[in-house]
Amino acid sequence: MRLASPKIGKGTLLGLGSFEFMTFMRRGVFYTFMIYYLYDLLGQVTIVALFGTLTMVASSLGQNFLWGKIADRYKLRTQLIVIGEIAAGIAYILVFLLQKSLIDVGEGALAGIAIIFGLSILEFFWSMSDVGWAALVADITTVEIRGAFIGSINFISSLGRMTGVLFSGFLYMGGLGFRQGTIFYIVTAMLFAGATIMYMASRALMKSKTTLLYKIEKKEETKLPDKTQTPADSHSSKTRAFTWFLIALIIIVLGQTAANQVFLLFLKLPGGLNATDEQVSLIVSAFTLGGMTASILVGRLADKIGRHKVILTGLVLAAATLLAFGIVPNIGLMALAYGINGVSFMTLQTASFALAGDIIPAAKRGRLLSRYNAVMALSWGPAGLLIGGPLADIQTGILGFPKQAAYTNAFLTAALLVVAGAFVFMLKVRDFRQESR
Secondary structure, three states: OOOOOOOOOHHHHHHHHHHHHHHHHHHHHHHOOHHHHHHHHHOOHHHHHHHHHHHHHHHHHHHHHHHHHHHHHOOOOHHHHHHHHHHHHHHHHHHHHHHHHHHHOOOHHHHHHHHHHHHHHHHHHHHHHHHHHHHHHHHHOOOOOHHHHHHHHHHHHHHHHHHHHHHHHHHHHHHHHHHOOHHHHHHHHHHHHHHHHHHHHHHHHOOOOOOHHHHHHHHHHOOOOOOOOOHHHHHHHHHHHHHHHHHHHHHHHHHHHHOHHHHHHHHOOOOOOOOOHHHHHHHHHHHHHHHHHHHHHHHHHHHHHOHHHHHHHHHHHHHHHHHHHOOOOOHHHHHHHHHHHHHHHHHHHHHHHHHHHHHOOHHHHHHHHHHHHHHHHHHHOHHHHHHHHHHHHHHHHHOOOOHHHHHHHHHHHHHHHHHHHHHHHHHHOOOOOOOOO
16 A cells, blocks of 8 residues: 655745755855856856856766765765855855955956856855755655656756846946955855754754665665565666766756857847847846746646656757747747757756656666766756857868757757757656555
8 A cells, every 4th residue: 555645845945945045145245246257357258168067076986986975974964064055165265365465466367267166166065965965855855746846946046046147236236246345244244054954954854863775775774675676686777877867967968059159159149139238138038937937737647647758848848949049030039049948958957857767766866876976967057068169160160060050950960969868868767656555
């Protein structure tokens, strides 16, 4: 007899939702204009582009080689989040003081380099918070409610990011917000506030010295065994499925995000849409709004009809919109296409995490979710740096293609990568659905 699906308490959802809102508002405040600030200091696009790549690499190394193992061995979740947020807050202040001292002596370029490497080191230690968060969400949800919960959290995250982006426009002030430290101090305050919120939320999640993960593992041990499959076979098949899942995701994420930077340049081409700043803002906002709409709906849909069907639908939308970018004739249709692309992106974000939570054994959540986070982090910068950017530059700089044709070809290549990843996903990833008994 199956047990009723456990519910996430309103207090727990409020606490975790508040933490995510604070987290993504802080990211919106800090990272929206950081690229522009670094370019003012360094004056070279290639070096600035390394910012997203180095921080991604540092985060992935920390999660996969250290924090994931610690999370599993010592059953740590909220502790890693709280420590990671506090450590990041302190590190932000140190990075600000270092860059300020270099700017004061006229070393603007060195200040830019210091920011890039300082924030990369910060990400290595901060990534313990990412591991703790991913494992915690997987711990407190079951297959019946995981998609809906993640979708709700992603919706809250999107609201936080939009709020942060709005405030960043007022705080940047042509670089003074970073140069004088206003943004650094505000972000640090947000980090400390987030750590406090998570500490208070953990009181509701952990009502005794016995950890939530231990309770879940003990519950899983009491389930009736599957007579057709030994525990070792089940564990091995799930690990194999997760490996193929990551391979498919690598191809998909690289394809879906390879053309991000190219897309923003494409909008401004005089021979194309020739979009104004206001029109670019409208189009980018459509992506965010599309993602927010998907977040609140897709998770529940994934719980009802299955993760695979929802993911594949999202991939079809991703490939179709990438192809559409090069042929839409006006701003309105481009906003619509980019909005649907936002739906596809958040569909993948929501349903893929839910599927990862379904497949990964509880005892390995820290380590395997670290690998999942590393793959999804490819969208930070490496996809554009390794694929989209070089592909466009080779066509325009070496082959002599017009920019509009070169960028359209980049969109086509990105769509083909998404399709290739979708085929790997369909052929190799089984639909594991854990039953509560």
